[in-house]
Amino acid sequence: MPVYPRILPVGEAAFTVEFGDAVDEALNRQVHALDVALRACPVPGLVETVPTYRSLLVMYDPRVRAADAMRTALTDALNVLATTELPAGRLVEIPVRYGGEAGPDLADVATHCGMTEAAVIELHAQPVYTVAMLGFAPGFAYLLGLPEALATPRLATPRLRVPPGSVGIAGAQTGVYALATPGGWRIVGRTDLVLFDPGRAEPFTLHAGDRVRFVPL
């Protein structure tokens, strides 16, 4: 069994700091804590970080800091981390039209979960989710906190185009599409909130570590 956290090389210009190997809120919190710490107090040579469910990818410039020195800097950051509290992420409320044309798979999810559509909506809009990571496509937000009763397998055949703002369920996960992309998640609703606008100072509405609540319209 590996001992966590562990710092693993990703080629000559990145490390991944692994906190574990599970989809787990406590673990994901550690990822965001390290990310916040590194961004608040940038280590010389740090280029960019990519938070994911259970690890933080840290890209660096080896001209500024060689591998050993960067590994030491990350170890130091982890040691400090053990003694600090992670500030709560921003809370973003996302208004959602559930069902109908906006949520074409709501009925299937209700059938699969053995509840009414209204019960699915109520349950889905209840938790405060955490943006575990953004990935798969620009701005796609993977959220932690889906009630187990709503877990539904992906579509057998992915759609060629899922409209931006779509809210979906895949297995035990829920997520939001920022851009139109192909996708196999069960779409239960859609928001008109613009999740990506390159013209804004902050082009992406959702950031890793944010908290999210869905508000049914």
Add this chain to the structure above:
Amino acid sequence: MSNSAVLDVLDPGLLTTVQDAGRRGWARYGVPPSGPLDEAAFAAANELVGNPPDAAALEITFTGPTLRVGRECLIAVCGADFALWVGALPVPTWHALYVRAGQIVTFGARRNGARAYLAVSGGIALPPFLGSQATYLPGGFGGLDGRALRAGDRLPLGPAAMRNPAQAAGRVWPVERRPPYTPQPTVRVVLGPQDDYFTPEGLATFLNSAYQLTPEADRMGVRLQGSPIAHRGPTGIVSDGVVAGSVQVPPDGQPIVMLADHQTTGGYPKIATVVRADLPLLAQCLPGDWVSFAAVTVAEAQRACEPWRGVGITPSPG
């Protein structure tokens, strides 16, 4: 901008896109770096025409374009070897070439390699998207409207610093500074981050076999085919970060090397990462070519990247 400071696309070729050194700083939002697949050839072309190493240029795939150059300038074509003409004159690749206003640059037969880079003195000057002109086709952004070039497109050129391009022409990119392209490259890798997901036999298979490029090879990545690499246990991981060069091994044991347009996260275990200095060798391979992998240490990998690393490494604000 004067109307003459443009590159007119008369024929786009098979897949020609605008690329600069890439879109850094946005991976945390799921945005890949994009940029040239062969960074060495891209940087050489820019340097030959007197541009900064990250200036926007054209990435040309398999079949070259025909272009009219609106103003007197220098151009250079590096990377894959093509027959090439300026006007009626046959000209070589890896050279700084003088082009008079209104002359036509024509690509002919491809002799080897997959991708060439055409840089123009002054660079291409399209509005940046998230801080970069790099085209990202799956996202539909960057470059010219997020798409490959079409006949009739007009690309604005930036101001050229060069006072006398005719005098600066003729410079050759030294052969010893070109990547050692071959249809059977051995590319260096740093093992990990998930090399512990494979059996010792699986790791030996990966390092001692040659893998053939399949036709599933594009700017996102190349799928290889050969001796299957044995996983130790689970064939999937909890998704984590991916970089250009990540070698993912899906359940079928056939490796996939991720390139500049890679998804930023992935759920297959990554046995190794190709050293950045060797990605150009992979970028120039064609379906049917054979790739082998050789493990090096991080320190060796960093030394291998010294001659040209730093290109495009500066993050965008945000």
